[in-house]
Amino acid sequence: MNLRSVLIALAVILIMACMLGCPAPETGGKPAKTPSGVPAASQGESGKIILATTTSLDNTGLLGYLLPVFRGETGIEVDAVAVGTGAALQLARDGNADILLVHDLEAEEQFIAEGHGLSRHYVARNEFVIIGPEGDPADVSSAETAADAFAGIMETKSRFVSRGDNSGTHMRELSIWKKAGLEPGGEWYVEAGQGMGATATMANEMGAYTLIDTGTFYSMEDNIDLVTLLSGDRILVNVYSIIPLNPEKHPDARLEEAGRFMEWLTSPETAELIEGFKVNGHTLFHVDVNGYSGIESD
Amino acid sequence: MMGSLFEALAEGFRLLFSFDREVYTLVGTSFRIATSSTIIASCIAFPLGTWFGLADFRGRKVVDVVLNTMLFFPTVVVGHLVYMFLTHDGPLGEYRLLFTRTAIVIGQVILATPIILTMVSNSVRQADPRIIKTALYLGAGKFRAYMALLGEVRALVLLSLLAAFGRVISEIGVSMMLGGNISGRTRTITTGIALLTSQGEFTRATSLGIVLLIIVFGVNLVVYQATHRAAR
Numbered sequence: 097m098n099l100r101s102v103l104i105a106l107a108v109i110l111i112m113a114c115m116l117g118c119p120a121p122e123t124g125g126k127p128a129k130t131p132s133g134v135p136a137a138s139q140g141e142s143g144k145i146i147l148a149t150t151t152s153l154d155n156t157g158l159l160g161y162l163l164p165v166f167r168g169e170t171g172i173e174v175d176a177v178a179v180g181t182g183a184a185l186q187l188a189r190d191g192n193a194d195i196l197l198v199h200d201l202e203a204e205e206q207f208i209a210e211g212h213g214l215s216r217h218y219v220a221r222n223e224f225v226i227i228g229p230e231g232d233p234a235d236v237s238s239a240e241t242a243a244d245a246f247a248g249i250m251e252t253k254s255r256f257v258s259r260g261d262n263s264g265t266h267m268r269e270l271s272i273w274k275k276a277g278l279e280p281g282g283e284w285y286v287e288a289g290q291g292m293g294a295t296a297t298m299a300n301e302m303g304a305y306t307l308i309d310t311g312t313f314y315s316m317e318d319n320i321d322l323v324t325l326l327s328g329d330r331i332l333v334n335v336y337s338i339i340p341l342n343p344e345k346h347p348d349a350r351l352e353e354a355g356r357f358m359e360w361l362t363s364p365e366t367a368e369l370i371e372g373f374k375v376n377g378h379t380l381f382h383v384d385v386n387g388y389s390g391i392e393s394d
Numbered sequence: 395m396m397g398s399l400f401e402a403l404a405e406g407f408r409l410l411f412s413f414d415r416e417v418y419t420l421v422g423t424s425f426r427i428a429t430s431s432t433i434i435a436s437c438i439a440f441p442l443g444t445w446f447g448l449a450d451f452r453g454r455k456v457v458d459v460v461l462n463t464m465l466f467f468p469t470v471v472v473g474h475l476v477y478m479f480l481t482h483d484g485p486l487g488e489y490r491l492l493f494t495r496t497a498i499v500i501g502q503v504i505l506a507t508p509i510i511l512t513m514v515s516n517s518v519r520q521a522d523p524r525i526i527k528t529a530l531y532l533g534a535g536k537f538r539a540y541m542a543l544l545g546e547v548r549a550l551v552l553l554s555l556l557a558a559f560g561r562v563i564s565e566i567g568v569s570m571m572l573g574g575n576i577s578g579r580t581r582t583i584t585t586g587i588a589l590l591t592s593q594g595e596f597t598r599a600t601s602l603g604i605v606l607l608i609i610v611f612g613v614n615l616v617v618y619q620a621t622h623r624a625a626r
Binding site for chain 1: 481482483487488492493574575576577579580589591592593594595596
């Protein structure tokens with residue numbers, strides 16, 4: 097029987113697929129036993145939400161550290177899609193996400209003004225820093241402000257790698273250029289169009305300057321030779337907020353689960369978890385707002 | 395650099411046999427998705443390809459050219475097109491498939507189907523057309539007769555499955571755009587490598603690449619054995 101081998105091979109593949117594929121529940125299967133014994137999501141709901149967030153949060157490992165805890169407590173699976181803040185907001189506008197965790201104040205305000213989001217809720221902060229080669233050809237380390245530093249980089253035509261992806265970091269970079277009254281462009285100004293990690297890796301390869309959030313920087317410190325040259329400027333404060341969607345515009349979003357996630361993420365217990373999250377000995381995100389009075393209105 | 399490549403090779407083997415949970419999740423996800431896609435694609439492409447290989451109709455050349463063009467579809471184009479269908483306001487938006495494994499499978503089926511289809515139809519075209527007549531004459535049903543024909547070209551049929559599997563397990567465009575690279579859910583070997591590289595984790599990225607190669611090597615070995623046994 098000449099067909100037998102083909103059929104056997106197909107059968108083997110099929111069985112493997114069934115073993116691996118069929119019981120591949122998108123929702124993680126078990127509705128999870130919550131500590132309180134309360135059945136997780138109410139009936140008929142998938143117990144899964146899509147969180148549109150930024151590469152700087154996901155790639156640091158913070159979400160990988162927080163989300164399993166939330167799932168353990170509530171049974172709700174949070175699938176984090178990590179893109180730039182601009183793309184994350186667009187995902188939510190298009191109805192492809194259930195809640196947002198982002199860091200670009202102006203864009204967030206606009207998102208809310210458009211009626212897509214309800215309000216911003218503070219989650220955590222860290223800061224942006226300017227990193228670059230140790231030699232520091234543009235003398236960024238002796239600049240007073242981020243804007244001065246950028247001016248020096250442009251003047252010396254030192255390589256600068258920009259995110260170039262409408263992310264929160266990119267928007268902040270642009271606002272620094274604006275504050276400096278400069279329009280970057282030319283051979284020395286490289287637009288990566290990629291996430292924070294990829295951009296930093298690229299800057300590292302080129303021996304270039306870039307603007308980076310401390311969370312991402314500390315989490316990949318071992319892999320790059322660039323050093324922090326400027327920090328502490330008020331324009332460099334980086335605030336992460338969670339934004340629930342407006343039910344009027346997004347009636348299909350899984351608002352109930354999203355609401356529970358927001359409540360959990362902004363709770364004092366979670367704040368402690370976030371403060372306790374360390375990579376390479378650094379605390380990556382701070383929850384307290386001391387000394388950052390500009391956070392809500394900046 | 396060579397030194398770190400060897401290091402990565404060793405690390406690749408170590409990862410594969412250390413049952414590192416993260417690695418196994420990635421490998422499992424990739425394998426599961428690619429296998430499902432290949433099987434679904436073959437369910438579509440076997441009958442269509444057989445029919446197309448035997449049929450004689452006007453405009454067949456046009457279909458031929460279109461099918462061959464589909465072999466060259468950039469994966470990101472397929473990803474983008476499927477995205478348009480699955481997005482919330484898209485025709486299939488209500489099923490909420492975006493950023494799930496199912497979404498990746500849909501995209502990969504579109505990548506895999508033309509490969510199997512063209513290979514099956516070409517091999518059927520080259521097979522002896524008397525097989526069907528003979529089988530029918532010997533009292534076989536139509537289905538059995540077609541199966542006999544496919545059996546005659548089984549080595550090529552297996553090869554088409556392999557080619558399709560190779561295309562989908564190694565692609566990244568569809569997986570990234572439709573899966574969203576969600577940790578533990580839709581992160582595949584390839585999107586995982588992209589992420590690790592972007593994080594500057596080169597050794598781990600290389601090792602994952604080697605894990606992928608080892609798997610594909612294993613699949614090839616099995617298929618090679620099968621075709622040889624089949625040819626006997």
